[in-house]
Every structure is written in C-alpha cells, then in structure tokens.
Amino acid sequence: EIVMTQSPATLSVSPGERVTLSCRASQSISLNLAWYQQKPAQAPRLLIYGASTRATGIPARFSGSGSGTAFTLTISRLQSEDFAVYYCQHYNSWPVTFGQGTKVEIK
Amino acid sequence: EVFLVESGGGLVQPGRSLRLSCVTSGFTFDDYAMHWVRQAPGKGLEWVSTISSNSASIGYADSVKGRFTTSRDNAKNSLYLQMNSLRPEDTALYYCAKDIGAWGTYFDYWGQGNLVTVSS
Numbered sequence: 420e421i422v423m424t425q426s427p428a429t430l431s432v433s434p435g436e437r438v439t440l441s442c443r444a445s446q447s448i449s450l451n452l453a454w455y456q457q458k459p460a461q462a463p464r465l466l467i468y469g470a471s472t473r474a475t476g477i478p479a480r481f482s483g484s485g486s487g488t489a490f491t492l493t494i495s496r497l498q499s500e501d502f503a504v505y506y507c508q509h510y511n512s513w514p515v516t517f518g519q520g521t522k523v524e525i526k
Numbered sequence: 527e528v529f530l531v532e533s534g535g536g537l538v539q540p541g542r543s544l545r546l547s548c549v550t551s552g553f554t555f556d557d558y559a560m561h562w563v564r565q566a567p568g569k570g571l572e573w574v575s576t577i578s579s580n581s582a583s584i585g586y587a588d589s590v591k592g593r594f595t596t597s598r599d600n601a602k603n604s605l606y607l608q609m610n611s612l613r614p615e616d617t618a619l620y621y622c623a624k625d626i627g628a629w630g631t632y633f634d635y636w637g638q639g640n641l642v643t644v645s646s
C-alpha cells in the first residue's frame with residue numbers, strides 16, 4: 420500500500436497570502452494524484468487531478484505541481500472561502516489512499 | 527446536474543448489520559465505477575470499496591474485507607454497501623462517490639454522506 424504524507428498538518432495564514440501544501444508518496448505514483456477540498460459539514464470537492472489539471476469550475480488561483488513522489492498544491496491568493504482541509508489522494512495502484520489532510524486556518 | 531444521495535445509516539450495536547444505499551441521478555450510471563469512502567468523526571478520509579461499472583471488479587480496504595459487500599443495480603442507478611459484523615471502529619460518515627471512468631481512479635462527485643454509529 421502506498422502511504423501518502425501531507426505537511427504541514429495545520430497552516431495558519433491570512434487572507435491574500437500565498438499558500439503551499441505538500442504531499443509525498445512512499446513510492447512513485449507518476450502523475451496519478453488528485454487534490455480535494457473539504458469544508459466543515461460538507462463533502463469533499465475535487466480540485467485537481469493528474470497532479471496539475473484543475474477540475475471543472477475550480478478557480479485559477481488553485482494550482483498543482485509535482486510528479487513521482489513529491490507534489491504541491493498552491494493557492495496563489497487565499498480567499499475567505501478557501502479556509503478548509505485539503506487532502507491528496509493517489510490512484511496509481513490499488514488500493515487508492517489519501518493523505519491525512521492539511522487544515523488551512525485563519526491566522 | 528449530478529446527485530448522489532445516501533441512506534440507510536443509523537445507530538447499530540456491535541456485531542450487527544446495516545445496509546447503505548446511494549441513489550444517483552444526472553449521469554449515465556452504468557458507465558462509471560462507484561466508490562464508498564468513510565470519515566470517522568474528526569478524522570481524515572478512508573477509501574472503503576470500489577465497484578467497476580459492470581460489477582466485474584470489486585475492491586475492498588483490508589479493514590472491511592470479509593465483512594462488507596459492495597453491489598450496484600444499474601437499472602435503478604443505485605449503489606449499495608452491506609455491512610456485517612460491525613465494529614465500533616466502523617463508526618463514520620459514509621460517502622458514496624462517482625469515479626471519472628469505468629474503473630477506480632479518483633472521485634469527481636460525492637454524496638453528502640450518511641452517518642453510521644456502532645455502539646452498544
């Protein structure tokens with residue numbers, strides 16, 4: 420099973436700041452990585468797939484990069500609606516697994 | 527518009543069974559794999575099971591293998607999760623999620639979740 424490790428666990432930021440979240444895989448997953456956003460009491464929402472392709476309707480301030488074992492999700496200018504928990508998920512092999520999440524909170 | 531609506535959750539005693547359902551609309555159900563993902567209170571996301579579009583392939587997390595069974599009825603646009611021998615650690619919000627293709631990759635639509643509480 421591939422282990423996905425996200426860092427940091429919590430990020431305290433101010434609106435308007437640039438945010439970078441990290442996700443590492445225990446072995447190479449090529450570009451087979453997705454990112455999700457989850458707000459309190461809501462279901463997760465797909466943000467990014469293929470490591471860098473934005474899902475339908477996702478604002479351009481969200482971008483993904485990386486390949487192999489190291490990936491990042493960047494939010495260029497954090498807006499109030501972006502405070503949430505972010506999860507990465509690999510789909511390179513079975514079973515698919517999620518990272519433990521990074522909470523982006525208001526500073 | 528795509529909708530996924532889960533039902534069937536509730537409070538159940540350890541060792542008992544429960545069946546979750548997920549009724550879908552807004553897409554051609556039998557073209558897509560479907561998944562169950564759960565989230566324990568205050569915790570992260572855990573993949574539970576995947577069923578391919580034609581039910582030929584089904585996968586389970588080790589934590590539920592042998593106890594949970596996933597099935598689908600393409601005529602009813604519905605997904606099911608039969609949960610037997612439930613344990614307190616199965617307590618979670620259970621989401622059904624749609625895959626982007628016929629077999630398991632990532633999830634582009636999610637239901638709102640259905641809470642299962644296993645407690646005596």
